[in-house]
Amino acid sequence: MRKNVRKFAPVLILIPLLFILTGCGQDPVTKSGMLLDTVVTVTLYDGTQEDLDAAFTAISGWDDRLDAFSDTSEIGQINSETPTVLSDEIYGLLKDSVTFSGTSSDAFDPVLGSLIDLWHIQDPEEREAPTQEQIDEARSHSGTNLLILDDSAKTAVLTDSEASVNLGADAKGFVGDQIKTLLEERGVKHGLINLGGNIVLIGGKSDREDFTIGIDNPFDTSKDPIATLTLSDVSIVTSGDYQRWFTDSSGKKYHHILDPSTGYPAESGLTQVVVVAESSETADMLSTTLFVMGKEKGLEFLKEIDPDGKIGAVFTEKDGTVTVTENLKGKFELNTEYQDELAVSWS
Ligand code: ADP
Ligand code: MG
Numbered sequence: 001m002r003k004n005v006r007k008f009a010p011v012l013i014l015i016p017l018l019f020i021l022t023g024c025g026q027d028p029v030t031k032s033g034m035l036l037d038t039v040v041t042v043t044l045y046d047g048t049q050e051d052l053d054a055a056f057t058a059i060s061g062w063d064d065r066l067d068a069f070s071d072t073s074e075i076g077q078i079n080s081e082t083p084t085v086l087s088d089e090i091y092g093l094l095k096d097s098v099t100f101s102g103t104s105s106d107a108f109d110p111v112l113g114s115l116i117d118l119w120h121i122q123d124p125e126e127r128e129a130p131t132q133e134q135i136d137e138a139r140s141h142s143g144t145n146l147l148i149l150d151d152s153a154k155t156a157v158l159t160d161s162e163a164s165v166n167l168g169a170d171a172k173g174f175v176g177d178q179i180k181t182l183l184e185e186r187g188v189k190h191g192l193i194n195l196g197g198n199i200v201l202i203g204g205k206s207d208r209e210d211f212t213i214g215i216d217n218p219f220d221t222s223k224d225p226i227a228t229l230t231l232s233d234v235s236i237v238t239s240g241d242y243q244r245w246f247t248d249s250s251g252k253k254y255h256h257i258l259d260p261s262t263g264y265p266a267e268s269g270l271t272q273v274v275v276v277a278e279s280s281e282t283a284d285m286l287s288t289t290l291f292v293m294g295k296e297k298g299l300e301f302l303k304e305i306d307p308d309g310k311i312g313a314v315f316t317e318k319d320g321t322v323t324v325t326e327n328l329k330g331k332f333e334l335n336t337e338y339q340d341e342l343a344v345s346w347s
Contacts, residue, residue: 035059036066036172038196045190045205047183054186055179055193062175065090068113068166078147078156079113079164091154093174093281097167098144100285103305106143107292108285109260113164114141119265121244121256128248135263142260169257173237173284176200180280197238200280204232217338218242218272218316226316226342227334235280239287240272241265257291268294269317276312276328286311295323299347316342323347 030043031052042055065087070076077084086094097110118130118138130138141162148157158164167174172195179193180200191202192211204210210232214225218240229236244256245265259266273290277283290298295315302313302325312328322344324332334344 031056035063036175036195038172039194040196041192041194042179042183043192043194044183044188044202047186047188047191051183051186051188055183058179058182059175059195062171062178066167066171066175068164068168075165075167078158081158081161083157084155086154086156088154089178091149091156093167093170094147094156094165095149095151096281097170097285098147098149100170100289101144104285104289104293104301106260108169108289109142109144110167110170111144111147111158111163111165112142112258112260113166114138114162115258115260115263116166116168117164119254119256119258121246121254121265123244123246125246126249127246129252129254139260139263169239169288170281170284172196172198173235173280173282176235176280176284197243198280198284199236201231201233201235215274215314216240216272219320224335224337226322226338227314227332229274229276229314229328230331230333231276234276234278235283236274236276237280237283237287238272238274239291241291242271257288259292266292266294268292268298269319270294270298270315271318272314272316273298274314276331278310282311286313290315299323299325321345 028043028045029047029049029052032041033056040059042052044051065074067073068075068079071080074086074090101108101110115138118134141160146158146160146163176193176195176198180202183191183202189203190206193200199213201211210230212228212230213236215227217223217226221242239257241255245253247253255265257266270291273287275283275287290313293301295317302311309327312325315323320342322342324346326346
């Protein structure tokens with residue numbers, strides 16, 4: 001959401017995390033652009049150029065409204081302490097984020113801006129990590145207890161001038177859901193929205209064919225996908241420690257998913273989490289949260305919030321262990337070239 005750093009966004013994070021592996025349908029139309037601080041691509045199998053243009057106009061509009069660093073955006077106005085009445089949609093997203101933060105015991109924190117700005121993890125460059133003192137200070141200005149929401153007035157007020165709202169972990173999911181609804185209302189039945197690796201599927205590739213989506217190799221994104229997911233009409237969202245990071249002079253790597261309880265990049269043993277859910281907003285919040293929690297705690301948390309087992313997840317640990325939820329049986333397939341490297345188990 002950070003406009004002034006967009007032009008510096010490294011090539012690595014621009015590479016979509018997931019690749020579309022299927023062949024073409026009947027004359028699909030496609031459009032790409034830089035929005036939401038990432039590469040956005042929309043491909044429609046039964047849509048028109050006008051549908052694509054309408055989708056991009058809408059994404060650009062959401063981008064402006066969600067930008068945490070613009071004084072005129074809805075989120076920016078909260079951060080610059082300008083009293084503002086929020087739109088129903090953005091108030092709803094903020095409310096969802098705060099509620100989910102509580103459910104996740106603060107592993108997910110939409111008021112983590114002070115710490116996110118301190119770490120400023122964007123580029124694969126070499127620099128030093130912030131000091132413990134700086135981290136403690138930034139942590140003291142984070143947390144949803146610093147944000148007062150008023151459901152009837154639709155206002156959000158920060159009680160700490162050093163605190164800020166940052167919806168980097170769920171804004172793309174929210175926008176994905178909005179664009180899917182917009183395109184469906186325009187009559188699109190088969191399409192794929194890719195917001196920097198946050199995938200939203202509209203139906204299948206055709207009435208008879210699912211989409212086949214590749215899961216990035218978290219150990220080396222230039223290599224072939226480690227597995228595929230064959231699915232329709234759901235969202236697939238990935239969080240990983242290889243997406244945005246820097247290294248210090250000793251070679252230690254710091255990535256962009258922060259554990260609010262320590263103030264440091266999460267060290268949960270995971271290198272990647274993929275979440276499959278009907279709602280992209282939910283999938284986005286969850287991918288970040290499960291990454292912070294780690295596999296064991298993450299699987300327990302999933303059972304707690306989704307007792308019917310509707311949400312799917314793929315956890316890849318740094319040691320090459322891949323754990324896939326049972327509800328993805330028949331949909332998840334390991335790429336045979338990794339059979340000796342990766343150990344898959346079901347949970
Ligand atoms: P991405 O959006 O890069 O695909 P995520 O959805 O996992 O990946 O979101 C990571 C972004 O969310 C970070 O760049 C940061 O802005 C923000 N963030 C990092 N840690 C947390 C956290 N624990 N809770 C909420 N937001 C976070
Ligand atoms: Mg996320």
